[in-house]
Amino acid sequence: MTLAGHQQQSQHAPELRAAARHLGRRRFLTVTGAAAALAFATNLPTAGVAGAAELDAAKITDNPFTLGVASGDPLPTSVVLWTRLAPAPFQADSGLPSQRVVVRWELARDERFRHIVRRGAAVAHPEFHHSVHVEVGHLDSDRVFYYRFRVGSWVSETARTRTAPSSRSDVSELTLAVVSCQAYHDGYFTPFGHLAEDDVDVVFHVGDYLYEYAVSSVGGVRNYTDRVLPDVFNRETITLEDYRLRYALYKTDPDLQAVHAAHPFVVTWDDHETENNYADDIPENDVPPEEFLLRRAAAYRSYWENLPLRHPQRPEGADMRLYRRLNWGRLAQFDILDTRQYRTDQANGDGWKTPTPESEAESQTLPGFAQERWLTDGWKRSNALWNVIPQQVVFARRNHATAGNTTLSMDAWDGYPASRRRLLAGAEAAGVENLMVLTGDVHVSYAFDIKQDFADPGSRTLGTEIVATSVTSGQNGAARPANWAGYLAANPHMKHYNGHRGYSTVRLGQDLARVDFKTVAAVTTPGAAITTAASFVTEVGDQGLKPA
Structure with missing residues (x-):
């Protein structure tokens, strides 16, 4: 984007955000003075609870649970349960009239629901595309539960969730999974099928749950011969209807449904849930600012509608507070970041570039200054053994040496080194000894030592970074990409590099x-076996990755 365009967007940003909260196209045009018609086929509905008439559930003649169920954000006494009613998931209205539907839910200690501990009813509002977010409270901590939903005579599948340990408990261990980047058109979600069978306590999805790109009638490289996808998917997502339909396509995948039914998720987005490589209110391409913020409002709203998030995360127009903090007893504090919504624009574009004074400037921030303070203040109050940051883009330095030059990714933390320095200084000042960063985005798996000075391999190791490969994005990949040897040589703090898909x-x-990198040989055809490509350990009080 040009400097003039950036300044123009920055000038209008407060007005646009205020307008987006009203979610009306006419109001947007009035505030900005724009005259061109916007490319939105659907106005965003109001965010309040509307008074739509109630639908008689007996009139729902087809299965409304075609998108599965999910749970997320486990707290010591609470968990959020999710579903969305969609008898016809590939229709814009999902096969339901604009009426509210009463959805009943049950939570039990056993799969057969002989020992029900909580039950209740929630309302699926048409304004939120008949999605349901039930925050079940007053639960025992550190317990496994089973849940299901009911609408009329229809009963959802039974799914499993759990609560976190109490804040004062001395937990012996926790096993988590890290996943990212699941482009539907790039392959089958085979890794999710394996993860559904894996013994983990919680799954962290660190971004690119959805891709905005078109999906062809044969499902891209899935190359379906037994079905034809509707034309509504064969276009980039722009409108609220587009995003909602794309989530419906993804959520009909059986492996994705299985992994959500097996484990609670903690989610955060990256860029493709909205648009590739956007930065705050600055789009990838030079489109009018009111168009992008309306698009962002649509993307954020559909994200909340389709994922197991709590009510504090419900968006207000083009804004959504996604960064938040969870604890697992005294063992771990998780500070979940949002590195898209508040970042300054990429100083040198969003590709691989040689650093410049602009990218090195103290004014550059990836999570935004308010989120930086929130994170460092949280470390000061933390009494956890492990401080873990689930976030989006690669944190450690990645030198992509070219003809003797240092080229770095301007879209990752390398493009915002001042921001990284501030956070590492904050961790040291807070006495954080066991720091771990969980990352996605790059469609390969890495293991990094986080160095006090990445230019000095002998400097102190402050923590570790675990980069999960994609579920499908980039198609099959290779165990050793073409730049494997050179990349490891140019980055001595990089301890592992693999290009296959997995988690x-x-x-x-x-x-x-202990870290295990699990991969499959192929996602372009279903059914590939899972293998452990590499394993590492890092010790408490002595950070640094060693082969297991």
């Missing part, structure tokens, strides 16, 4: 953490 697991313990 990572981390077992946090009182003495050490």
Whole structure:
């Protein structure tokens, strides 16, 4: 984007955000003075609870649970349960009239629901596309539960969730999974099928749950021969209807449904849930600012509608407070970041570039200054053994040496080194000894030592970074990409590099953490086996990755 365009957007940003909260196209045009018609086929509905008439559930003649169920954000006495009613998921109205539907839910200690501990009813409002977010409270901590939903005579599948340990408990260990980047058109969600069977306590999804790109009638490289996808998917997502339909397509995948039914998720977005490589209110391309903020409002709203998030995360127009903090007893504090919504624009574009004074400037921030303070203040109050940051883009330095030059990714933390320095200084000042960053975005798996000075391999190791490969994005990949040897040589703090698809697991313990990088050979055809490509450990009080 040009400097003039950036200044123009910055000038209008407060007005646009205020207008977006009203979610009306006419109001947007009035505030900005724009005269061109916007490319939105659907106005965004109001965010309040509307008084729509109630639908008689007996009139729902087709299964409304075609998108599965999910749970998320486990607290010591609470968990959020999610579903969205969609008898016809590939229709814009999902096969339901604009009427509210009463959805009943049950939570039990056993799969057969002989010992029900909580039950109740929630309303699926048409304004939120008949999605349901039930925050079940007053639960026992550190317990496994089973849940299901009911609408009329229809009953959802039974799914499993759990609560976190109490804040004062001395937990011996926690096993988590890290996943990212699931482009539907790039392959089958085979890694999710394996993760559904894996023994983990919670799954962290660190971004690109959805891709905005078109999906062809044969599902891209899935190359369906037994079905034809509607034309509504064969276009980029722009409108609220577009995003809602794309979530419906993804959520009909059986492996994605299985992994949500097996484990609670903690989610945060990256860029593709809205648009590739956007920065705050600055789009990838030079489109009018009112168009992008309306698009962002649509993307954020559909994100909340389709994922197991709590009510504090419900968006207000083009803004959504997604960064938040969870704890797992005294073992771990999780500070979940949002590195898209508040960042300054990429100083040198969003590709691989040689650093410049602009990218090195103290004014550059990836999470935004308010979120930086929130994170460092949280570390000061933390009494956890492990301080873990689930976030989006690669934190450690990645030198992509070219003809003797240092080129770095301007879209990752390398493009915002001042921001990274501030956070590492804040961690040291707070006495954080066991720091771990969980990352996605790059469609390969890495293991990094986080150095006090990345230019000095002998400097102190302050923590570790675990980069999970994509679920499908980039198609099959290779165990050793073409730049494998050169990349490892140019980055001595990089301890692992693999280009296959899959996920990572981390077992946090009182003495050490173990990391397993799990991969499949192919996602362009279903059914590939899962293997462990590499394993590492890092010890409490002595950070640094060593082969397990």
